[in-house]
Structure formats: structure tokens, C-alpha cells
């Protein structure tokens with residue numbers, strides 16, 4: 001197994017960036033060495049992509065990644081909008097939401113950028129959220145990350161990825177071997193010292209340029225920093241130690257405020273989608289739906305017509321989650337009459353029908369809506385899933401296969417495909433794609449199990465045999481390396 005050679009630098013840059021968890025004393029405590037610019041030429045784009053993909057699988061293994069299709073579509077859309085307004089070479093990014101109440105965002109190898117749901121909910125405007133994402137994008141485009149690879153340079157790819165993920169999110173993967181842990185420990189002090197204030201300042205500066213070009217409010221950045229600083233008082237001591245290395249300092253706030261004030265003041269309205277996904281995240285993450293319901297009920301009596309509509313949308317989702325299907329349907333139907341051009345309401349109605357097992361009704365809604373909003377992926381994915389449930393797996397399978405390789409990070413497609421093959425009574429293919437799904441979400445041991453199951457069926461042709469054997473060997477090797485920790 002070849003070693004995955006990486007460049008010099010500090011892993012601590014992977015550590016997240018904004019945390020609402022910073023205490024005042026940390027703000028002035030670290031003397032930071034300067035790190036010169038790196039061109040990052042020692043790692044090929046392909047190697048970085050491999051590391052990034054492996055990193056993402058590890059993140060999947062240890063954190064809950066949001067699977068809601070609309071939340072996914074939104075974070076990709078705002079992320080890509082910002083990414084297209086950077087001055088660097090075009091490159092691919094992968095934006096995702098981590099279901100976690102802590103305020104955090106991070107950038108990993110391969111352009112993988114994670115935003116915690118808690119951070120999204122803590123923003124008070126879309127420009128604040130955009131400022132966090134553009135800051136993370138800047139860490140990637142300014143190649144701050146390249147220098148962070150060195151600490152993992154003696155490790156194999158899976159272990160490098162696992163180590164980076166472990167450091168980033170502050171937990172240790174139970175599968176991660178001793179060697180990797182030692183590597184982490186050996187470097188940890190150095191990494192903390194290597195954390196550079198200049199990188200942070202550069203990410204703020206470059207991030208703000210992106211923010212302005214993408215037509216977001218530059219004041220979103222200092223305003224959010226201030227909110228983080230206020231928040232840190234609530235979090236106090238509950239902060240993982242490693243996150244303390246990324247302080248929101250008074251100078252970051254004043255620097256960004258000064259820069260933002262050079263731009264003339266104007267009003268930047270939030271997008272409808274931003275409001276929708278914040279509402280959805282609040283309901284989906286709620287541990288007490290009654291309280292969440294009361295929260296939205298209060299809001300239905302205030303604000304603009306759109307704000308009241310959003311509050312009602314929240315109420316609809318609370319009803320849906322509480323399985324009060326009739327109430328949910330009533331709310332969404334009423335909303336749809338006033339806002340017929342919002343695909344999210346069609347989705348909400350279809351989800352209500354699906355949850356109450358009225359699949360053909362859901363199918364009718366989705367078919368019509370998809371025709372009307374052909375480019376809204378949550379609709380097409382939901383439509384495919386409903387086709388499978390309603391005995392039209394053949395059609396769904398064809399469509400998924402056609403688009404399978406256009407979006408490599410989308411584990412949902414593999415899962416749907418496994419379901420479609422199951423309905424078509426093709427268990428070998430079904431288990432095969434289920435294995436791919438589990439591999440994508442970092443559960444390699446499950447992937448191995450499913451490939452083994454697939455191999456037990458009779459009637460496997462030569463081609464299937466070859467693929468199953470090849471994937472099995474690949475998964476086993478990945479798992480072995482990870483356990484070995486080198």
C-alpha cells in the first residue's frame with residue numbers, strides 16, 4: 001500500500017474556524033509564528049480528491065450528516081454561489097450540513113466544507129451565514145489547508161483521512177488504530193502553536209471580498225463574529241479544548257467591521273430558501289415539538305406576510321413530525337394557495353402524503369411539481385423515491401443509473417438504487433449498491449457484509465462476480481489499513 005505523502009504544515013488549520021465557544025482569556029494567549037505561502041504543488045489534485053473523499057467518509061462515520069434534501073440543496077446552492085465569486089482557479093467544493101447544535105464550520109481536504117446546523121440556526125441573516133461559508137472557502141482557495149497535510153504525511157490514505165477527521169471534530173474513531181492516535185498526539189502541541197492568526201485574517205479578508213462580489217452584506221461578517229463572542233459566554237467551559245485555538249478576537253471583529261463600513265449601507269433581503277431551511281432545521285432538530293410549535297405559533301402573528309408564512313410552514317412541519325397529518329395538510333395547502341411558486345410547499349405536501357402512506361397522492365403532487373420546477377433536485381429525488389414505493393422501480397432505476405456518476409458525494413442515489421433493485425427482485429445488484437451506500441457514509445464494515453451477502457446468491461454472472469470481488473477486496477483493504485492505523 002502506497003503511503004500518502006503530504007505537504008508540510010499544520011493540522012490545526014483543519015480545526016474549525018468559528019466557534020461560539022471562545023473564552024476571553026484564550027483571545028490573547030497564543031503567540032503565533034508566521035507561515036509563508038505554500039503553492040501546494042506537492043499534492044496532486046487527484047490525491048487531494050482521494051484524501052477529501054476519504055475524509056468525508058470519516059466525517060460521516062462520526063457525525064450525523066444532514067440527509068434532508070432541501071437543506072442539502074440549499075447549502076450547496078449558497079456555497080457554490082459564493083465559490084463562483086472567488087478569484088482563484090475553478091475547483092470543486094462539497095458543502096454539507098452537520099446536525100450538531102454547537103456553532104462550528106470547517107474546511108477539510110478536497111474542498112469539503114461542513115457547517116453545523118447549530119451555526120445556521122445561530123445566524124440572524126443569510127449574509128451572516130454566507131460570511132462563515134466564504135471564510136471557509138477562503139481557507140481552501142488560499143491553500144491554507146495544504147500546509148496542514150504534513151502531520152499526516154507518514155500515514156496511509158485511510159488513516160490520514162481518519163486522523164484529520166478525528167482531529168477536526170475532536171473525537172477519536174473507535175476503529176482508528178494506535179499508530180494514528182500516536183501521530184495525532186505527537187503533533188498536537190506543535191499544531192496548536194502553528195495555528196496562525198495571519199491565516200485567519202486572510203480568510204476574513206478574502207472571504208469578505210467573495211461576500212461582496214456574491215452580493216451579500218459585508219456587515220454580516222462582523223455582526224456574526226459579535227454574536228459568536230456573545231454566545232461564548234453561554235458555552236463557557238463546555239468547549240472542547242482544541243476548538244479554543246480558533247478565537248474570534250476583538251481585532252477580527254474590528255478589522256472586518258472597518259472593512260465592511262467602506263461599503264455603502266443598503267438592505268440585503270434574505271432568500272426565501274434561507275428562511276425555509278432554518279425553519280426546517282429547527283423542527284427536524286427539535287427535542288420538544290410542543291415547545292417548537294408554540295414558538296412558531298407566536299411568530300405567525302408577527303412580521304411581514306412572508307415571515308408569517310414561514311412561521312406557518314414551521315407549524316406545518318411540527319404537525320407533520322407529530323403525525324398530525326390532517327393538520328399538516330391543511331396548513332401546507334393553505335400556504336400553497338398564497339405561494340404557488342414555491343417548490344418547497346409542493347414537497348411539504350408530498351412528504352405529508354408519503355408519511356401518511358398515501359403514495360399515489362404523493363406521486364401525483366411530485367409529478368406535477370417536477371414538471372413545473374425541473375431543476376429543483378429535491379423534487380426529482382423525492383419523485384424517484386416515490387416511484388420506487390409505487391411499483392415503478394424500473395423507471396426510477398433507469399433515471400438514477402443515468403445520473404449516478406454526476407454527483408459522487410451523493411449517497412442518497414446509491415440507497416435509492418439499492419431500493420429499486422430490491423423491488424425489481426434483483427438482490428445481487430441491490431446488495432451491491434447498498435454496499436456502495438454504506439461505504440459512502442463511512443460504514444465500510446457494513447459494505448463488506450453486504451458484498452458478502454450478494455456473493456451468496458446463485459446465478460451470478462461473470463461480470464457481477466468480477467465487480468463484487470473487486471469491491472470486496474477494496475473494502476477489506478480499506479478496513480484493514482484503518483484498523484492497523486498506518
Ligand SMILES: [Zn+2]
Pocket residue numbers: 016017018135139199200203
Ligand atoms: Zn478560519
